[in-house]
Structures are given as C-alpha cells and as structure tokens.
Amino acid sequence: xxxxxxxxxxxxxxxxxxxxxxxxxxxxxxxxxxxxxxxxxxxxxxxxxxxxxxxxxxxxxxxxxxxxxxxxxxxxxxxxxxxxxxxxxxxxxxxxxxxxxxxxxxxxxxxxxxxxxxxxxxxxxxxxxxxxxxxxxxxxxxxxxxxxxxxxxxxxxxxxxxxxxxxxxxxxxxxxxxxxxxxxxxxxxxxxxxxxxxxxxxxxxxxxxxxxxxxxxxxxxxxxxxxxxxxxxxxxxxxxxxxxxxxxxxxxxxxxxxxxxxxxxxxxxxxxxxxxxx
Numbered sequence: 502x503x504x505x506x507x508x509x510x511x512x513x514x515x516x517x518x519x520x521x522x523x524x525x526x527x528x529x530x531x532x533x534x535x536x537x538x539x540x541x542x543x544x545x546x547x548x549x550x551x552x553x554x555x556x557x558x559x560x561x562x563x564x565x566x567x568x569x570x571x572x573x574x575x576x577x578x579x580x581x582x583x584x585x586x587x588x589x590x591x592x593x594x595x596x597x598x599x600x601x602x603x604x605x606x607x608x609x610x611x612x613x614x615x616x617x618x619x620x621x622x623x624x625x626x627x628x629x630x631x632x633x634x635x636x637x638x639x640x641x642x643x644x645x646x647x648x649x650x651x652x653x654x655x656x657x658x659x660x661x662x663x664x665x666x667x668x669x670x671x672x673x674x675x676x677x678x679x680x681x682x683x684x685x686x687x688x689x690x691x692x693x694x695x696x697x698x699x700x701x702x703x704x705x706x707x708x709x710x711x712x713x714x715x716x717x718x719x720x721x722x723x724x725x726x727x728x729x730x731x732x733x734x735x736x737x738x739x740x741x742x743x744x745x746x747x748x749x750x751x752x753x754x755x756x757x758x759x760x761x762x763x764x765x766x767x768x769x770x771x772x773x774x775x776x777x778x779x
Contacts, residue, residue, distance in 0.1 A: 503695075503707050508688060515686075515693050521712030522688055526619075527753050527760065530688065530714060533570075533621030534751050534762025537612045540564045541625050542767045545774045548627040550604045554586035557610060558597035565614050573613035573620055573691045580735065585611040585624075592720050592728050592737040592745040593682055604630040607640065609747045613691065620687050622716050623763035624749040628772050635723060636744055637772075642674045643721040643746040644771040650699065650717045654752055654759040658709050664701030667719050677726035679745070681737065684716040687751055709754050718749030 508520035522530075540561055547557055562583040565572055572583040587595035587609040588602070595609075602608060611624035626640045646667045653666040671678050684697030695707045699719040724743025731738060739745050748771070751762045764770060 505710060508712070513689055515690060517694050519686065519694050519707065519710075519713060520688060521710060522714055522753065523712065526688060526712075526714065529617060529619035530621070530751065530753060530762045533614055533616040533619040534623065535621070535766065536565075536568055536570055536614050536616050537621035537623045537751075538763045538765050540612050540614070541610060541623060542765055542769050544610050544625075544627065545769055548602065548608060548629055550630050551601045553599045553601055554588070554595070554597040554608070555599050557586055558583050561610075561612055568614075568616070570614035570616045573615050573622070577691065585609070587611070587736075587745070587747070589744055590739045590742050592679055592722070592739060593747060594735040594737055596733060596735055602629045605632050605636070607632055607636050607744065607746065611747075611749065615691075618689055620689070620691050620751075621763060622687055622691075622749065622751050624718065624747055625770070626746050626748060626772065627774075639676065639721065639723050639744050639746045640772060642671060642676055643719060644748050646671045646678075646699075646719045646721055647717060647748040647750065650719060651750065651752060651759060651761065654709060654717065654754060656709055656711055656754060656756065659704055659706040660695055660697055660709065661701040661705030662703055663717060664698040664706070665703045668700040671719070671721050677722040677724055677743075679720035679722060679726050679728055681728050682718075682720060684718045684749075686713075686715045688714045711754050711756050713754040714751070716749055716751050718747060720745060720747045
C-alpha cells in the first residue's frame, strides 16, 4: 500500500512514504535546481579535448562554494568527488580524474547541489569536439527519452507510465534501456521514495499526485542494457562496451502536469551548445 504524506510531517529519512510538497518546497527546488542548471551551463566552455574531468569537478566545487551550496555527492556513501563524470561506455557514477578528454568522446556530468536544504539534481551530455554520428544519435535519443518520460509525468498517471513511455521510444530506436539504476524522490533528501524506473508497464507503479518531487534520468545504451560495476565500487559500464548516455531533470508534479526545476537558463539543455560542439 502506498502512503502519501505532507512533506513537513515525516522524518528526514526515506521511510517509503511519498512526500507531497507545497509551494514552499517547489520554490526551494526551483532555486536549487537552477543553481545546478547554471553550473552545467558553465561546464559547456570547459568540455574540449585536453580538459580533464578533475578540472570539471574543481569547477563544480568552486561554483557551489561561491553560491553557498554544498555538494550532495561528497562523502555520500564514501564517494570522494563533487560530481560524477561518465565517459563513452561509462553508464553512470564515473569518478573524475586527471586523464584528458579526447576528440570524439562523449561525457555525462551529473551535479547535485544542496542549497538551503534543498537538492538540485541534474545531468547533461557533452560532446568533446566533433563526435561520430552514432554518438550524436545516441545523445539525441537519450534526451528525447527524458522529455517523453517528462510528458508522462502528470496527475493520474503512474510511475509505470513514465518508464513504459521511455522504454517504448528507446527500444523502437534500437537502443537498450539500463535497468540497474533509476530516478528517485528528491527534496530535503538526496534519495527518497518513490523509485522512478525507466522501463515498465503502462498503468503500473505508484499513482502520481500533485506535490510529488523526483528525478527522471534515463540511461540509454547503443547496445544491450546490461551493465557492470568496476572494482572501485562506483563506476558502472556497459558490459558490451557500447556507448551510453544520460540526461536528468528534477521535476515536481503540478495540478495539470509537471514543472521542470533544472531547465538551462542559457538554453543548453541538449547539444549542440554553440561552442563548436556537434
């Protein structure tokens, strides 16, 4: 049985209950979401051949500090970085390092800031210089998968409708939908209920109600959906070494649809970003 509660009534931990937020919660999420979006806008100028993912991580650290925001990932279950940077066949949770990006790479940058207690969580794909058409197509399919999932996020629909919409579209494009990771409730907590699967059956799952806040963050592979986690305990890669891509928005369910908290103020929600990237 699904239990919905007013967000202010529950303890600050994931109890399995689904929190319904009011206007104050939505306003807090707008501020946190826009900060994450602005940081990702700033990453556009950094992503080029020769840049290291550690330099991107340093930028996210500095940008957050300048805006009085904390990184949600730092020290989360032992994670040691301010962001996740996932290159080519890395599905998610790639650890920033000092290896330079190369022409033709694609990289996902995933940022979560805590601003005044609210979590702004978003990720985008970045092409490194000129990329192959297959990589370009994967990025296009992945972003469209996210937006199709968001279109299904409205009152009366279910979490299963979001997953089914994404799965149907991506698989019709001959891509694999990762099952091992999912979207999640968000707000005062980094990871809350419900889980948002990116595959599923129409009409199944949890009913969506106004006030719910969560992420949608499909991971789409050019090959099969299977992944494995490397020995560092974090980096997830495609088993068949095919390219993987991800986009993520934080959203809130409204009376007649949903509000996206993490849209880019510069219009950089998907490539090309106007800096020579294709």
